[in-house]
Amino acid sequence: MQTLQEYKCPCCGGAIAFDSTLQKMKCPFCDTEFDMETLAGYDAGLQEEKDNMEWNTSAGSRWQDGESDGLRSYVCKSCGGEIVGDANTAATSCPFCGNPVVMMEQFTGTLKPDLVIPFKLDKKAAKTGLQKHLTGKRLLPKIFKDQNHIDEIKGVYVPFWLFDTDADASVRYRTTKVRVWEDDDYKYTETSYFLVRRGGNIGFEHVPVDGSGKMPDDLMESIEPYDFADAVDFKTAYLAGYLADKYDVDASKSVERANARVKKSTEEAFASTVQGYDSVITENSSIRLHNGKAMYAMYPVWLLNTTWNGNKYTFAMNGQTGKFVGDLPVDKKAAARLRFILTVALGAATYGIAWLLHIIGIL
């Protein structure tokens, strides 16, 4: 006589029953047998929790009376960008679109940044960085180098939200080990399936998300990382000679990007502890964040906008580390010519190698 209790088969997903005569769990669909302990352990692993990513996003503080008196706000009539400079900044051009900025009024800010990383590299270093960025690239149109308004490179403090958090994670993986051997007649392949669980915690600090809607997120992420050790309490004096952007994406909106990056890194960290298997598939991961808090900071960026053949190109340099990025146009004719020459040369080389291999007897 059989007593039935329903579980799901880890192998085929069908309803699995306890066979009291075998004293084992047996799947009626795929005939796989399991020990009770195996299945109980497997079932326990399915009782996972959902992601919990809540933050305390109150960052920044109120401006003190008179603190922002020396700041001016510049509005670009072309792209609507609003930037902040000190009262001494003369008429300038918009760092986002390159158009002249004309209006200048008393700055009225919402929040005062908590921290600032001051510029470490000056304009000269930024120009050198751009020159270096443009050299050694064969497919860059030559004329592009000459037509650059290199002098218009500008130092801008970009608003960033910095997120600190601890993450608790529990992740379930389905893994396999494959063993292959052979005798005189057959080749055997044995695949063993495992349920692997990892849990624990990991902490993140100062994960930056840029709070400027006009600054492309990927551009800002490309010049990361910044060394937080240089961050100091914000003083308006640091803005002298530079421009500053006002945040227009608040912390509660920026947190989604931080969540995604924290989740990915947490998953990678735990996956790196699953070793000795031939394949690893993540079946489920649940990540819970706690002690999450945000800070409002200004990070230094050298910025240059240029328009070429009707397309806009933006270059950015990390004002602290000197990392320079910016997509460049492709000389399509040069690319086609090079592709043709290489096809002929590499095709001939391949044919030569084929002949050699033929003579040696491999082909």
Added chain:
Amino acid sequence: MKKKIIVVLFAIVICLCTVIPAFAANDGYAAEYSRVNDMADILTEDEEESLRTTLDEISLRQNVDVTIATVNDLNGYNTVSECADAIYELCNYGYGDSKDGILLLISMDEHDWAVSTCGFGITAFTDAGIEYIGGQIKSDLSDGKYAEAFNTYAGLCDEFITQAKNGSPYDSGHLPRKPLSVVWIPVSIAIGFILALIVVGVMKGKLKTVHSRPEADSYIRKGSFDVTESSDLFLYHTLTRTKKEKKENAQSSTHTSSSGTTHGGGSGKF
């Protein structure tokens, strides 16, 4: 009785047709008949002479008889192979007691070719090897370029005997290599094109330096990573097996002619 008569008649025909006997008088070689027996008269005098010189040279050097015969019809024999065996024995081809040698017979009526081997010839020319030689000469024979086909045959025989003397006769999976296939020309261009695409792609990639970062590895607090739960639970295993393909050994099939001599060989159409 009928067969005996056929043999005798055939021997007379061969004697009449064979003008110049082979003059090689090496140890054990009978040298009664020329190594080229053009009974169907498909070669010119010059071609025959030059071919004979070639075959004599190879045969003397290798101590294995390499011979050719042409006939208009099978002279009463049932198969072209049987006819080839008979001519081999009638002409007393073959070096030494084991009668080491090979004969290529062309029968013009039915467009047949056959190879008969004996002694060391059986070792040197495996079934696959004979099939290979047939494949190499077939198109020339069909086109009527008999001299070319016979020269190809002579060259291949030389190569096969040398190879067999080195201990590993040519056989299936181990045949003389053909020239590199013309397929390699378009394949090389395609590979060159793909490589060019990759190289140019990498160069284009250098122009693109803006990439979003999906992870936050640089911001992990030092020493904060702590694994508190770790379990690896074995669930089940599956076993599959596939049959292995077996390699065949080198082989030459043989048969015994009416006179009792063991011959190897093969035949085909052209």
